[in-house]
Amino acid sequence: MSTLQKIDIFDFTLQQGVYKRWLPLYYQVFGQLIGTAPVVVVNHALTGNSQVIGQNGWWNDLIGENKTIDAGFYTIIAFNIPGNGFDGQAENLIQNYKEYTAKDIARLFWEGLHSLKIAQLFAVIGGSLGGGIAWEMAFLQPKNIQHLIPVASDWKASDWLIANVLVQDKILNNSENPVYDARLHAMLLYRTPQSLKAKFNRSKNDNQELYQIESWLLHHGQKLENRFALESYKLMNHLLKTIGESTNCGQFLAFAKETSAEIHLISVDSDYFFTADENRETYEILKRVNSKVHYSEIQSIHGHDAFLIEFEQLNQILKNTFTTTKLKTKQA
Incomplete structure (x- = not known):
């Protein structure tokens, strides 16, 4: 099991102008050693944490040895949103929760990656809030992510x-x-x-x-x-309501034209939280200006939680991105 590790972030100013002298960023690494394999960042959802696989791993059916996101091939990194309590630091870190935005968290994750000497990512994937933070990471570094995979999420919070x-x-x-x-x-x-x-x-x-x-x-x-x-x-x-808060439609279109990421939108047809309608609209906007956009829809009666339930469908959707790349690399 991967141990919980920490990066100290100093002199960080939040989007609202609030200065933080120090913030601890806790994370776990699974699979291959950093610097030896393509890097996949996995962002956790609202009540989740960095324990994506292993005991109590919340995405064990998707990630692991010989799974779709193969820990035998990829380096898998999962950060904890500061204050999520997985490190026992919640009360000490959060004096005013409304100071923070999803973009702040994305910036912290990039700071963490730079501390680990990682500039380029094979993929960023996340469900729900984690997917929103994945979008924010892409807005900040539009050319440093090869595959952007928001699941049961969207680039902005709807009304x-x-x-x-x-x-x-x-x-x-x-x-x-x-x-x-x-x-x-x-x-x-x-x-x-x-x-x-x-x-x-x-x-x-x-x-x-x-x-x-x-x-x-x-x-x-x-x-x-x-x-x-x-x-x-x-x-x-x-944090949910701050997803896309600082990005208007014009900026979103500009990002879509600029980014080198291949974008994989995955929604759930019965989602009451991040609705499929919003995702379909996002896809229609993106494909006008970007040819590297894909849309997939999980069919389920289970709503938003389907991204944690319908693993057979999710694995099938993601198989081509992760498995084909792995096979090509091994053949080369």
């Missing part, structure tokens, strides 16, 4: 997403059990009515006191409350 971030923020700041209660609401955004019907179908627990859907929601609220700090949740939720 729908911003509205739900506000609801989450109100719960987190006003509830007596903020993390617990906010998670109940969030889980309904990550799934769909069809997904919940297929899973529970109005059944009750053995004691008949609660519907199984109620027990399931309460379990997820308790589970997150036990492992995630309130300040961390406030920050991660806030």
Whole structure:
């Protein structure tokens, strides 16, 4: 298992002009040693962390030895968003969570990569918030990423997403059990009515006191409350609405013309969070000015969480990008 490592970032000024004398950036490296193989950066989602594979690895079905993103061939780097609490530093780092933006996190990730003497990336991939940060990384360094792969995400926060971030923020700041209660609401955004019907179908627990859907929601609220700090949740939720905040449509088109990255948009047809409609619109805009843009759609009843469930489809979508490149390199 990869150990948690740290890079100290000094004299960092946030987008809002707030100066940070020091920020610790924690990360893990999997697969090949840095400097010996193509680098894949994996960005975690809202309540995720850098443990992408191994025990409690949240993308074990996609990444690992002889998997689609093969740890036997690639160097895989995953940074923790500062303040996500995986390093136990949440309360110490976050005095005002609204100071930070997704672009700040992208800048920190690039700072970390430069500290590791990495300038060029084979791929940046991330789901949900991690996909938004991947977009921001590409905006900052449009010629230093070969493959940009945002999954169940988009280059900007939609009005729908911003509205739900506000609801989450109100719960987190006003509830007596903020993390617990906010998670109940969030889980309904990550799934769909069809997904919940297929899973529970109005059944009750053995004691008949609660519907199984109620027990399931309460379990997820308790589970997150036990492992995630309130300040961390406030920050991660806030970051969602800042995706693309400093990039207008004209700048987005300029990026699309300038970038050397091959862009792989992957949406979920039933996503209530980053909707497929928004991704299709992004694809239509991009393909007018960039021929290296691909659009794929995961078919699922499970909504936003399908990027953590429908691994067979996701592997099939990504297989050509990662496996073909690996085979070509070995043959050469």
